[in-house]
Amino acid sequence: MSATRIDGKAFAAGLRERVGVLAEEFSAKAGRKAGLAVVLVGDDPASQVYVGSKGKATVAANMASFEHKLAGDTSQADLLALIDRLNGDDSVDGILVQLPLPDHLDEQAVVDRIVPNKDVDGLTPVSTGRLALGLNGMVPCTPLGSLMLLKDQLGSLEGLNAVVIGRSILVGKPMAQLLLDANATVTIAHSRTKDLPEIVRRADIVVAAVGRPEMVKRDWLKEGATVIDVGINRLAPAEGETKGRLVGDVDFGEASEVAGAITPVPGGVGPMTIAVLLRNTIVAAHHNAGIDLAEGAI
Missing domain, CATH: 3.40.50.10860 (Leucine Dehydrogenase, chain A, domain 1)
Known part of the structure; x- marks a missing residue:
């Protein structure tokens, strides 16, 4: 099979456009x-x-x-x-x-x-605590952007098995919490996880955020899995190149042969980070000004 390419650049453009409309309305109010x-x-x-x-x-x-x-x-x-x-x-x-x-x-x-x-940026103890408690608050941009792409691709995540590779406070931990809140069954894996490929192989959703170039291979993945590649790594330049190419934590070529859908690097999760930052800013602006923001507006 050939995986669907999840176009984060296009999704981010749409999100930024919606933010722009809300920002113009906010200015008027x-x-x-x-x-x-x-x-x-x-x-x-x-x-x-x-x-x-x-x-x-x-x-x-x-x-x-x-x-x-x-x-x-x-x-x-x-x-x-x-x-x-x-x-x-x-x-x-x-x-x-x-x-x-x-x-x-x-x-x-x-x-x-x-x-x-x-x-x-969703990084203060209050923000992280509210996320852990399932309360409304600011959420780190990259995990929230990744969740948006997953929901756009899959609809409901309820009951799906998800593996998050990486446990950083910037991506891994908040990503796992967001998936739990979406009623997925979540495993957090990391560099000391035993038999990591076998654990990843059980997942309907794989989020790779470990910072190791092309670590996740074809035989790590369940057929039809949805893969969100958060990693961005620059390889050493090949002969005749001035700079090396950018790759993710997933071997895109191999993974595309078995995954159902996958984000490319670049052009996947990366564009979502700034778009969600803008989204968080307009949400904060409404809160700070005491202006209601309609549920589901963004």
Whole structure:
């Protein structure tokens, strides 16, 4: 069989368009634009690209973008002071600190400083606690985007066996919780899981988020399984190439021969992350302004 290619780029474009409409309606009601503040510390090239992309996407979605680019030697006290100012700024509805931070900074302390109603990355203890309790709150962007793709592809996830490979707080753990909330039966696997291929082989849904290039092979998968590949890895350049190609945690070519549906890398989960960030920002804006957002509007 040849797997259906799950087009995250197209889904994300539709989501961004819906956010843009809601953002325009919000501006008319609130008398201001919804605002997203992104904080970048240091000059990491990849992080600079990500921050630039988020800023452009925010403006394109009819929202205000506030970029704060700080020197790499910024102190913990100065960074926390900026977070405090953004927490108290009524024009800012969402705060995102670009990770990773330089080694001398305490990432968790910085994330903890963000007030929960502006935690559009869904990483504060309050946000993670509400997710674990099954309560409404901010959800990390990549897992929520992955769940959206799964529901679009499969409809109800109830009763399906799901394996999440990876247990990070950014993807693995929140992904597992979202799948549980959707009434799937969930196994979290990781680098120390015994007989990992056999466990994955039982799954109707496989979410790979472990950061190992093309680790998941054809014979790991159940026929017809739906595969969400969160990984993004750059291989070493082949002879004559200036840079290596991007691949996921799943061997796309092999997996496509047995899976029912699969996300490509690039073009699968990646575009969903920024789209969901925008979605979280407009949700936060409505909450912060005391404006109701119709259930199912986004």
